[in-house]
Amino acid sequence: EPEVTQTPSHQVTQMGQEVILRCVPISNHLYFYWYRQILGQKVEFLVSFYNNEISEKSEIFDDQFSVERPDGSNFTLKIRSTKLEDSAMYFCASSEIPEYPDTQYFGPGTRLTVL
Amino acid sequence: QKEVEQNSGPLSVPEGAIASLNCTYSDRGSQSFFWYRQYSGKSPELIMFIYSNGDKEDGRFTAQLNKASQYVSLLIRDSQPSDSATYLCAVNKPHTGNQFYFGTGTSLTVIP
Numbered sequence: 001e002p003e004v005t006q007t008p009s010h011q012v013t014q015m016g017q018e019v020i021l022r023c024v025p026i027s028n029h030l031y032f033y034w035y036r037q038i039l040g041q042k043v044e045f046l047v048s049f050y051n052n053e054i055s056e057k058s059e060i061f062d063d064q065f066s067v068e069r070p071d072g073s074n075f076t077l078k079i080r081s082t083k084l085e086d087s088a089m090y091f092c093a094s095s096e097i098p099e100y101p102d103t104q105y106f107g108p109g110t111r112l113t114v115l
Numbered sequence: 116q117k118e119v120e121q122n123s124g125p126l127s128v129p130e131g132a133i134a135s136l137n138c139t140y141s142d143r144g145s146q147s148f149f150w151y152r153q154y155s156g157k158s159p160e161l162i163m164f165i166y167s168n169g170d171k172e173d174g175r176f177t178a179q180l181n182k183a184s185q186y187v188s189l190l191i192r193d194s195q196p197s198d199s200a201t202y203l204c205a206v207n208k209p210h211t212g213n214q215f216y217f218g219t220g221t222s223l224t225v226i227p
């Protein structure tokens with residue numbers, strides 16, 4: 001069964017450093033998402049991406065964040081200068097069709113720890 | 116006002132019983148509703164979705180939607196210890212693209 005994959009599974013970084021989290025969405029999916037979950041809190045939407053551009057973004061997704069689809073398979077989230085409060089699980093998700101509503105499938109997540 | 120609200124639990128049920136999980140949402144115009152299961156330290160796993168008022172059954176799971184009351188529930192019949200997890204309710208609001216709004220989740224423990 002096709003699934004979303006993410007690398008790395010765990011990333012440790014120093015405050016102020018840049019990190020890139022990588023995702024490979026399900027191959028025939030067209031809509032891609034990043035969510036985050038701070039430990040013990042709810043899953044929060046960051047950004048959605050369709051047709052090589054950002055479709056929606058939340059207040060969390062400020063200028064420190066960027067997304068890119070560098071090739072036909074990968075979807076990345078970059079945090080330019082990490083802060084302690086960026087420590088969280090980051091989930092990539094994808095959905096098949098860009099029509100509302102649609103079902104999103106989540107990857108296993110990357111645990112980001114900022115020291 | 117929270118977009119999506121769930122009782123955090125924990126909810127404990129004996130093996131074989133019915134577990135009932137509830138969710139309310141604030142935006143009356145919301146149209147699609149999803150239940151995810153999340154094991155500790157893992158990602159959300161889709162259980163089922165519902166768009167229309169009434170019940171929708173999938174195996175041991177039944178989702179119920181009442182748009183007038185802005186209420187969604189998930190029933191798990193014949194609960195198994197492997198069902199022990201946190202259950203997340205997610206809502207897709209109108210005019211917000213495809214972003215999901217999640218509740219904080221309800222922790223379920225099924226006691227053997």
